[in-house]
Each structure stands twice: as C-alpha cells, then as structure tokens.
Amino acid sequence: MKTVIKTTDLTKIYNSSVAPVKAVDKVNLEFGEGEFTAIVGPSGSGKTTFLNLIGGLDKPTEGHVMIDDTDISNMKESKLFDFRLRNIGFVFQSYNLIPVLTAKENVSFIMLLQKESKAKMEKRAVEMLEQVGLSEKVDVRPSKLSGGQQQRVAVARALASKPKFVLADEPTANLDTESAFNLLDIMSRLNKEENITLIFSTHDQRVINRARRVITLVDGAVSKDETFDR
Amino acid sequence: MKTLIKISWRNIWRNRTRSIVIIVAIILGLMGGIFGAAMRLALEKQQFEDTIGTQVSHIQIHHPEFIAKPEARFRIPDGLQIASDLSNRDDVIVASPRTVFDGMAATANMNAGVRIKGIEPGIEAQTTGLDELLEEGSYLTENGRIPSILIGNALANKINAAVGSRLVLTFQDIEGEVINASFRVEGIYSLPSRAFEERTVFVKASEVNEAIGDPQAVSEIALVIDNQDEYRNIAAEIQELYPDTRVRHWADLQPALYYSLEVLNEALIWILIIVIMAVSFGLLNTILMSILERARELGMLLAIGMKRAKVFSMIVIETTIIALFGGVIGLISSYGMISILNRTGVPIPGGEGLGELGYASVLYPSLDIDFYFEIVVVLVVFAILASIYPAWKAIRLQPAEAVRQE
Numbered sequence: 189m190k191t192v193i194k195t196t197d198l199t200k201i202y203n204s205s206v207a208p209v210k211a212v213d214k215v216n217l218e219f220g221e222g223e224f225t226a227i228v229g230p231s232g233s234g235k236t237t238f239l240n241l242i243g244g245l246d247k248p249t250e251g252h253v254m255i256d257d258t259d260i261s262n263m264k265e266s267k268l269f270d271f272r273l274r275n276i277g278f279v280f281q282s283y284n285l286i287p288v289l290t291a292k293e294n295v296s297f298i299m300l301l302q303k304e305s306k307a308k309m310e311k312r313a314v315e316m317l318e319q320v321g322l323s324e325k326v327d328v329r330p331s332k333l334s335g336g337q338q339q340r341v342a343v344a345r346a347l348a349s350k351p352k353f354v355l356a357d358e359p360t361a362n363l364d365t366e367s368a369f370n371l372l373d374i375m376s377r378l379n380k381e382e383n384i385t386l387i388f389s390t391h392d393q394r395v396i397n398r399a400r401r402v403i404t405l406v407d408g409a410v411s412k413d414e415t416f417d418r
Numbered sequence: 419m420k421t422l423i424k425i426s427w428r429n430i431w432r433n434r435t436r437s438i439v440i441i442v443a444i445i446l447g448l449m450g451g452i453f454g455a456a457m458r459l460a461l462e463k464q465q466f467e468d469t470i471g472t473q474v475s476h477i478q479i480h481h482p483e484f485i486a487k488p489e490a491r492f493r494i495p496d497g498l499q500i501a502s503d504l505s506n507r508d509d510v511i512v513a514s515p516r517t518v519f520d521g522m523a524a525t526a527n528m529n530a531g532v533r534i535k536g537i538e539p540g541i542e543a544q545t546t547g548l549d550e551l552l553e554e555g556s557y558l559t560e561n562g563r564i565p566s567i568l569i570g571n572a573l574a575n576k577i578n579a580a581v582g583s584r585l586v587l588t589f590q591d592i593e594g595e596v597i598n599a600s601f602r603v604e605g606i607y608s609l610p611s612r613a614f615e616e617r618t619v620f621v622k623a624s625e626v627n628e629a630i631g632d633p634q635a636v637s638e639i640a641l642v643i644d645n646q647d648e649y650r651n652i653a654a655e656i657q658e659l660y661p662d663t664r665v666r667h668w669a670d671l672q673p674a675l676y677y678s679l680e681v682l683n684e685a686l687i688w689i690l691i692i693v694i695m696a697v698s699f700g701l702l703n704t705i706l707m708s709i710l711e712r713a714r715e716l717g718m719l720l721a722i723g724m725k726r727a728k729v730f731s732m733i734v735i736e737t738t739i740i741a742l743f744g745g746v747i748g749l750i751s752s753y754g755m756i757s758i759l760n761r762t763g764v765p766i767p768g769g770e771g772l773g774e775l776g777y778a779s780v781l782y783p784s785l786d787i788d789f790y791f792e793i794v795v796v797l798v799v800f801a802i803l804a805s806i807y808p809a810w811k812a813i814r815l816q817p818a819e820a821v822r823q824e
C-alpha cells in the first residue's frame with residue numbers, strides 16, 4: 189500500500205501565557221492510500237492540532253509532514269494555499285459551507301477555485317450530492333438544510349475534487365446519533381468507492397467503530413494504533 | 419470573477435437592514451451634498467449675472483490714461499470702427515461703444531458726483547439689458563426739446579429726483595472747458611449694486627458727444643463674448659490687435675468677485691469630499707462589522723485554499739457594490755431633485771428683503787451632468803479605500819485559528 193502521509197517526530201508546542209503546551213508530542217505515523225482512520229482521544233488530547241499540522245493549516249514546532257514526496261512543514265504560505273487547494277479536502281465541525289451559495293454551488297466551489305470547466309464541475313457536484321443522498325437539495329441554501337445535511341454537503345465538497353486525502357475534524361460533534369451514523373456510513377462508503385484516504389477525529393464513542401484504523405492520542409502522543417477488518 | 423461578484427452581491431443582502439441603512443446614508447449624503455453644491459453654483463451664477471451681466475460685461479477697452487483719469491479727453495482713437503470690427507468677430511456677441519466721463523449731477527437743491535455714460539440705446543440693451551432694469555419711466559425713447567437721462571434708484575433718492583425732474587450735468591469737454599447741460603429724467607433703473615446705482619447715469623451718446631465737442635467720441639467699449647470660459651484668451655488677442663488701447667477682462671475689473679467665485683469653487687469640491695468621506699467611514703464600519711461576524715466562514719475559505727488575494731477582492735467588491743448601488747440611486751435621486759428645483763426655484767430664507775434690493779430671492783439650482791459622473795468616480799475611489807482596512811483584517815485571519823472550535 190502506498191503511503192500518502194508520513195509524519196516524523198511531529199511536535200507542536202503552544203506558547204500560552206501560563207506555560208508552554210505540548211499539543212502534539214513526537215508523533216511518527218504513516219497513512220496509506222485508501223485508509224479510513226479515526227483519531228480519537230479526550231478533549232485537549234491534540235486531535236485538532238494534529239489534523240491542522242498534516243493539513244498544512246499550522247506549522248510544526250519540530251518534525252516533518254511528508255505528503256507523498258513533498259515536505260509541507262517548511263512550505264511557504266502562498267504555496268501552502270495552493271497545495272491545500274489541490275491535495276486536501278477539509279470537513280470541519282461547523283461553518284463548512286458558504287451561506288450564500290446553494291448546495292451545488294458549495295460542492296463546486298473547490299473545483300471552481302481549481303478552475304475546472306463548468307460542465308465538468310456541475311456534473312460532478314450533482315453526482316456527489318446524489319452520493320450523499322441529497323439529490324433533492326441541489327439548489328437549496330445551507331440555512332434550509334439540517335445540521336446532518338449540511339455536513340453531508342461538506343463531505344461531498346471535500347471529495348468532489350478528488351483530493352489525495354480528506355481531513356474531518358469532529359464532523360459529528362454537533363449531530364444527533366442518527367445523523368452521526370448516517371454521515372459516517374456515507375464517509376465509509378465513499379472511502380471505499382472513491383478510494384480516497386480519509387482521516388477524521390472524534391471523541392464520540394458512537395462512531396469510532398466505523399473506522400478501519402483507530403489511533404488514540406493521549407496528551408499529544410500516540411498511545412494506541414489499532415487496525416480492524418470491517 | 420463572476421462567482422466572486424455573485425458571492426459578494428449575495429453577501430451584501432445577508433444583513434439586509436444593515437446594508438439598506440448604509441445605502442440610504444449614501445443616498446441622503448449625496449443628495450445633501452449635491453443640493454448644497456447646486457445651490458452654491460446657482461448663487462455663484464446669480465452673482466456673476468448681477469455684476470458681470472448688467473454692469474461690467476466680459477471685456478472692456480479704454481484709452482490707457484482713462485483708467486486713472488476718467489475724463490472726456492481720453493478717447494479710443496477710431497473707437498467706432500474698432501467697436502464695429504469687434505462686433506463682427508465670431509467670438510463676440512455684442513460690442514457696445516460708450517462715451518464715459520465723470521461729472522456732477524444737480525437738482526434744484528442737491529448735487530452728487532456721477533459717472534456719465536453716453537450710449538447707443540439699442541446696442542446697450544443687448545449688452546447689459548439696461549432697458550429691462552427700468553423701474554419707472556421709459557428707455558431713452560422720447561425725443562423732447564430737453565435730452566433724456568436715465569438715473570439709478572439710489573441717486574434719485576439721494577438728490578431728490580423723479581421721472582420728469584430736471585437735472586443739470588456739469589462736466590469738462592475734450593478741451594477741458596466746463597460745460598453745463600440740462601437733462602430730463604426719463605427713467606429710473608434699479609440694480610443689486612447700490613454703489614453703481616448711485617454713481618452711474620445714462621444718456622444718448624449723440625447728445626454728450628456733441629456737448630464735449632467730438633461727434634465720433636468713444637471712451638469705452640464693452641464686449642459680451644460667446645464662450646465665457648475664453649475671456650482671458652480673447653482679451654489677450656484683442657489687446658494684441660489694438661496695442662494703443664488698454665483691454666481688461668472681468669476678472670481684472672472685479673478681482674473681489676473673481677476670488678470669491680474661486681473660493682466658492684474650492685468650497686464646492688470640499689463639501690462633496692467631506693460628505694463622501696463621512697459616508698465612506700460609515701461604509702468602512704459596516705464592512706468591518708460584517709467581516710468580524712464572518713470570521714469563521716472567512717477562515718474556512720482560507721483553510722480550503724481560497725487565496726488571500728481572492729478573499730481580499732471579494733471584500734473590495736462587496737464594498738464597491740454597496741457604494742455603487744447607493745451612489746447610482748443617490749445620483750439619480752439628486753438629478754431628479756435638482757431638475758424639479760430648477761423648475762420650481764428655491765426661495766432663499768429671508769430672501770424677501772433681498773428682492774427689494776434687486777437681488778434674486780429665488781435660486782434655480784442646476785448642475786452639469788459631468789459633475790455627477792465625477793462624483794461616482796470619487797465615491798468609488800473612497801469606497802475602495804474604505805474597504806482596504808476590513809479586507810486586510812479578513813486576510814490576516816489565521817485559518818487554523820478561525821476554524822478552531824472550543
């Protein structure tokens with residue numbers, strides 16, 4: 189299996205006013221192509237920080253993040269913008285969507301920034317919305333969608349441009365159980381069908397067992413790394 | 419770009435009330451500023467008309483020595499020929515030859531120093547509209563035994579004269595001999611300028627020319643030109659044609675008026691710039707508020723890879739659209755307002771008294787269409803300037819911080 193992400197001694201120390209906080213502590217991990225991984229751990233264990241580091245949203249204090257053969261830890265700001273746009277899909281806990289755009293326009297947005305052709309963009313957006321079960325909501329704005337539906341649009345957007353991998357930071361944190369399961373099922377299915385590497389963080393016991401690999405963080409360090417066949 | 423404009427446009431209407439408030443502020447600001455500007459311009463025009471139109475004309479020609487010593491002997495050589503040549507020029511509407519000198523006007527019991535102007539009544543009417551300034555009597559149409567004279571209202575009061583009164587003018591002829599001549603008041607004119615009214619009397623040129631001993635005498639030629647803005651060039655050109663005379667334009671003759679009009683023009687621009695600046699600060703505040711509210715969303719856009727330059731442009735476009743929206747409606751409303759007021763006129767508060775003095779008590783504002791376009795340009799420039807700070811705030815957001823949920 190091809191390695192997509194590789195971290196070496198990845199460390200992030202926040203210099204807060206009280207005392208320095210080691211949010212991520214010497215993490216050495218590899219993520220293979222097509223993996224479906226959950227990063228779990230209690231609140232404050234460093235999940236968000238870790239995802240931000242491998243997503244190029246934050247700079248490590250020490251160590252490296254290699255995406256394929258590119259070291260993004262020292263990449264220039266302007267290059268990182270482009271790198272994220274071309275290679276990484278993001279799903280956040282909330283505020284994922286542009287409120288003034290319809291579901292379809294939101295799903296097309298990344299492709300639009302990538303300067304895809306209009307026809308291709310439209311086709312793919314509609315196809316992705318079908319995949320997440322929202323073919324009825326193509327022309328609806330986010331405010332008219334439920335929380336679960338909004339997250340599904342965000343997943344559709346993250347996957348539509350076929351990035352190298354997708355990072356989802358606590359995507360189910362604001363959802364009820366049914367919507368949470370539904371979202372994870374969709375993510376799991378798309379991970380298989382589209383063969384896109386997917387990493388999500390959660391402290392929600394309900395959805396951990398959907399992942400095929402579970403990495404547990406404690407105080408910023410990896411304490412368990414388990415693989416399941418499911 | 420199209421999508422950027424679409425997003426910007428829709429963003430404006432997310433907080434409808436706030437956007438409408440600022441747009442209304444722009445509209446009212448522009449209407450107020452433009453009303454002020456148009457009224458000032460109308461006042462300016464009025465002042466110009468009052469002084470230049472009826473008293474000074476655009477250009478005056480004299481014998482060089484006449485200016486210091488306004489006496490009958492300082493005449494323009496070949497004056498009648500020059501006046502007729504000038505009136506044939508394309509850029510000159512009318513050239514009025516006059517015989518001018520100082521003297522005394524006396525009634526039975528009072529007298530006053532006056533400037534006597536001998537005129538061709540028909541040409542003078544075209545030049546200054548003197549015939550329309552008459553309050554009483556008629557315009558040098560009688561051909562009685564005693565020659566006619568027109569005097570100003572203020573002089574009539576001062577020396578106790580009325581239409582029909584007998585006046586004796588005392589003056590020197592071209593040789594310096596003192597002459598007395600009797601005139602009958604045929605008409606009384608009225609002008610905004612009391613000083614002019616009190617000092618200036620009009621008689622037929624033929625009458626005084628005979629009295630001073632030169633039937634062809636011309637000591638002043640007043641010109642009305644076609645294109646008012648060209649007065650300096652035309653005056654210079656005429657001066658070159660007639661080097662033995664002294665040619666002066668209205669700004670030379672009325673420096674105080676000239677500078678006050680200049681100051682008005684400056685003030686006009688500043689009024690509008692201040693209005694637009696005030697409006698721009700409102701705009702800046704509006705946009706800044708919307709940026710702060712949308713911090714997470716903007717952070718998300720930066721996180722997923724939307725370039726800072728794009729986010730920056732989005733905010734500049736948003737601001738510009740608001741400014742253009744308010745600006746266009748504001749200017750159309752202003753145009754409508756000025757057009758209506760131009761027809762109905764705007765009474766000046768307390769202007770009834772002005773009317774009695776001969777000043778206009780009603781102004782008719784009007785503005786060049788160019789002016790409106792200039793304002794749009796200024797407004798857009800200021801809007802773009804006002805958007806820079808909020809846009810800069812937006813792109814300084816750290817995506818990792820902005821999207822973090824605690």
Ligand SMILES: Nc1ncnc2c1ncn2[C@@H]1O[C@H](COP(=O)(O)OP(=O)(O)O)[C@@H](O)[C@H]1O
Pocket residue numbers: 202203204209210211229230231232233234235236237238
């Ligand atoms: N900007 C920051 N400044 C200082 N400390 C921070 C900052 N962001 C996160 N931390 C700290 O880093 C640790 C890890 O936080 P985070 O990555 O958000 O954990 P999780 O996502 O697992 O809740 C926590 O102790 C948190 O307080």
Ligand SMILES: [Mg+2]
Pocket residue numbers: 235236237358
């Ligand atoms: Mg977190």
